[in-house]
Amino acid sequence: MILLRRVIGDALRARRLRQQRTLREVSTAANVSLGYLSEIERGHKEASSELLAAICDALGAQLSDVLREASDTLALAEQVNQVLTPTPDGGLTDGDVTVQVHREGPLKTTLRATRNGRPTPPAPRQPEPLGV
Template identity: 50%
Template sequence: MPLLRAAVGARLRRARTAQGRSLREVAAAAGVSTGHLSQVERGQAEASSEVLRAVCRSLSLPQAVLLRAVAADLALAETVAVLAPAVAPAADPVPARAAVQALAA
């Protein structure tokens, strides 16, 4: 499951690129460094509530809309994580068998 910061960052990047805006442009409008916004978008840094508000304003994106989208992304990821083992194909009981067969061929 993705971390909250990764989901927030992905949604911010999606909003920025959908508007055709550069990282530098949005960072300048939000009053944050380009490096920090880049780290936030890549899920490598947490955005404070102040930074989040500023970036959302620069994107004309209501924070509530962003947070609802992030919540939906996380809910979907959690559902997939819970259901994936139930629908995954059975594992080969002898995983080395394929490797041995490949070497013998």
């Protein structure tokens, strides 16, 4: 089950990291303790709407944009849950392909897929177009 507080926390942390800002900078600007902001980002605490608005303001983001991003993530998770069923080892399967998800943080997730018990080869990388 996906938790809304975790999805919102991931969205806030990703925005902060894209701006290359520290927890201390954002917590000071939002007038929230550093530890509490960290717990919100990790999805351990659920922030009030007033606190979310203050954090978004400190990040220069619209609250509606953060909530829209969270909504899109939840919608995608619901679609996946309708197609895939959980496996005993924590993965998901559609009966033929099993996917293991390993989250290493808000910006790094590893997926490992197996088909009929054999690992599927990684997709070939497409060359990136050269800038003109």
